[in-house]
């Protein structure tokens with residue numbers, strides 16, 4: 728597949744571009760910043776929120792699919808979040824429809840449901856058929872981006888897989904990560920499964936490894952062929968207890984629902 732990977736210079740993008748190329752896909756990279764030194768392959772330095780810039784990339788490249796990773800990965804003001812996650816997704820979706828590109832894999836986030844308390848979850852696992860429950864403006868923008876993907880799936884039959892990523896890290900760093908960790912290799916597995924699953928339509932999955940202490944249901948991922956192999960449990964004895972662990976483990980968004988994130992929207 729010839730795949731446009733946005734946010735290719737970022738932490739996830741650097742792993743996914745290499746991982747997809749290793750699996751035989753042809754990667755066309757895009758980022759606000761120029762390619763890292765030595766990068767080989769097609770690269771567009773462009774802003775995904777600029778619809779003309781995005782349209783120019785689609786005009787210049789023959790593409791089969793998009794992996795949309797570009798965006799700020801944390802809490803900023805609401806307009807920044809909306810531009811970064813919703814406007815960028817809109818520009819890509821419009822270009823996909825105009826050029827007949829039928830598949831998008833989106834880096835959504837656990838913060839789309841981060842305000843959900845863990846107490847009372849069936850089997851301790853959060854499924855994907857729950858109310859969107861964002862914990863921040865960041866999470867709110869992810870919910871809105873998922874809504875736009877759903878709209879374009881219904882209107883234009885675009886296949887759109889929203890991966891609600893947990894914590895993408897080389898290794899778990901705090902006890903919450905025993906539940907939320909997404910390993911580098913599993914991230915590539917998740918993206919490839921989302922790219923190649925036959926006709927998923929609009930589909931939401933949780934992007935975590937097969938963690939023994941997982942908070943999120945892996946079945947929606949497995950249903951489209953995501954077969955995670957790594958487990959954060961191997962780090963359980965090495966992670967120290969911290970005073971903030973209890974609070975971070977009480978809602979699925981970890982620290983994000985906390986009052987330190989409260990601020991006016993505008």
Ligand SMILES: NC(=O)c1ccc[n+]([C@@H]2O[C@H](COP(=O)([O-])OP(=O)(O)OC[C@H]3O[C@@H](n4cnc5c(N)ncnc54)[C@H](O)[C@@H]3O)[C@@H](O)[C@H]2O)c1
Pocket residue numbers: 733734735736737738739740757758759760773774775776795796797798799800801811815834835836837891892893894895896
């Ligand atoms: N890292 C995680 O654990 C995690 C968890 C959940 C969701 N996500 C989501 O995954 C995506 C990638 O996260 P990351 O950790 O790699 O972030 P990152 O900040 O390391 O990388 C993001 C990249 O996107 C680029 N970018 C930002 N805005 C852009 C724009 N408008 N046009 C083009 N390029 C732009 C940046 O230059 C950067 O290279 C984000 O959407 C983030 O919200 C990440």
